[in-house]
Amino acid sequence: MTTSVMVVALSGISAPYAFAAEVGAQDEMFTLQAHQGNLTEIAAGHDAGKNATTECVRHIGSALVRDHSKLDADLKTLAGKLQVTLPGSPSAQQKKELAAVRAKAGGPAYDAAWLTAQDTAHRRTLALIDKELMSGKNPEVEAAARAARPVVAMHLDMVRGGTCHPAEDAGTVRAGDGGYLAASDADADATLAGDAPRDDSLAATGVLSMAGGLLAAGGAAWSWRTRRRSAQRR
Structure with a gap:
């Protein structure tokens, strides 16, 4: 899941850079x-x-x-x-x-x-x-x-x-x-x-920051679902 989130995040953010200004x-x-x-x-x-x-x-x-x-x-x-x-x-x-x-x-x-x-x-x-x-x-x-x-x-x-x-x-x-x-x-x-x-490094920093945020959100969702399934089994 986290890999998929990373791919989606980077593709969505970097799309504008793929086209000539x-x-x-x-x-x-x-x-x-x-x-x-x-x-x-x-x-x-x-x-x-x-x-x-x-x-x-x-x-x-x-x-x-x-x-x-x-x-x-x-x-x-x-x-x-x-x-x-x-x-x-x-x-x-x-x-x-x-x-x-x-x-x-x-x-x-x-x-x-x-x-x-x-x-x-x-x-x-x-x-x-x-x-x-x-x-x-x-x-x-x-x-x-x-x-x-x-x-x-x-x-x-x-x-x-x-x-x-x-x-x-x-x-x-x-x-x-x-x-x-x-x-x-x-x-x-x-x-x-x-x-x-x-400074292109600012754009790169923004991309990584947003991707990191999305990864963190995906990780939290995965952890919540895991705990919920464990509770249901009990």
């Missing part, structure tokens, strides 16, 4: 727009390497290529897993913005325009991330947004106010594990956002 409209929109944002920042970084007149802007451009390439590699892997088809290029508006900055190549006006454009772009990306963290349904997409947030915030600090701040570069972001910055800051970001840190 829902990918809502917000999750899909974030995945598409974040990918296009990554493509745009990678292109902008390459442009800065070719056209910037200051070492500061070239350094930040290199950081954008480095970090957004790695974040996008993780995002594409996730999109493939969730069967979300990604666009192959930045949006028409993003292409227009890139071209407007590129048109100033050849002088200091390029650097100023590039920094201003990056300030605007990274504020927009942070807003996109925060919307996903507020309204997203899929935990994996939310995790990708949470991982990207400290990286994008770092980039914004590097170009804030249209001024170059290369010292804000915290270093390489590793692909495949949510990013170097995200690994250290994800729980802090979740706390600031009012979210409890996610």
Whole structure:
């Protein structure tokens, strides 16, 4: 009896985990727009390497290529897993913005325009991330947004106010594990956002606790029936 109770308890509790989490409209929109944002920042970084007149802007451009390439590699892997088809290029508006900055190549006006454009772009990306963290349904997409947030915030600090701040570069972001910055800051970001840190061990503990309760109840019922039969025989 106790074995049967255990099987029923675990099958009933673990059933929701057997199905893939829902990918809502917000999750899909974030995945598409974040990918296009990554493509745009990678292109902008390459442009800065070719056209910037200051070492500061070239350094930040290199950081954008480095970090957004790695974040996008993780995002594409996730999109493939969730069967979300990604666009192959930045949006028409993003292409227009890139071209407007590129048109100033050849002088200091390029650097100023590039920094201003990056300030605007990274504020927009942070807003996109925060919307996903507020309204997203899929935990994996939310995790990708949470991982990207400290990286994008770092980039914004590097170009804030249209001024170059290369010292804000915290270093390489590793692909495949949510990013170097995200690994250290994800729980802090979740706390600031009012979210409890996610821990699969909590779910496992809940499963075992409920199963233990059911086993205890089954054991009590079996003991009661045994005593009742003994009394009847007497």
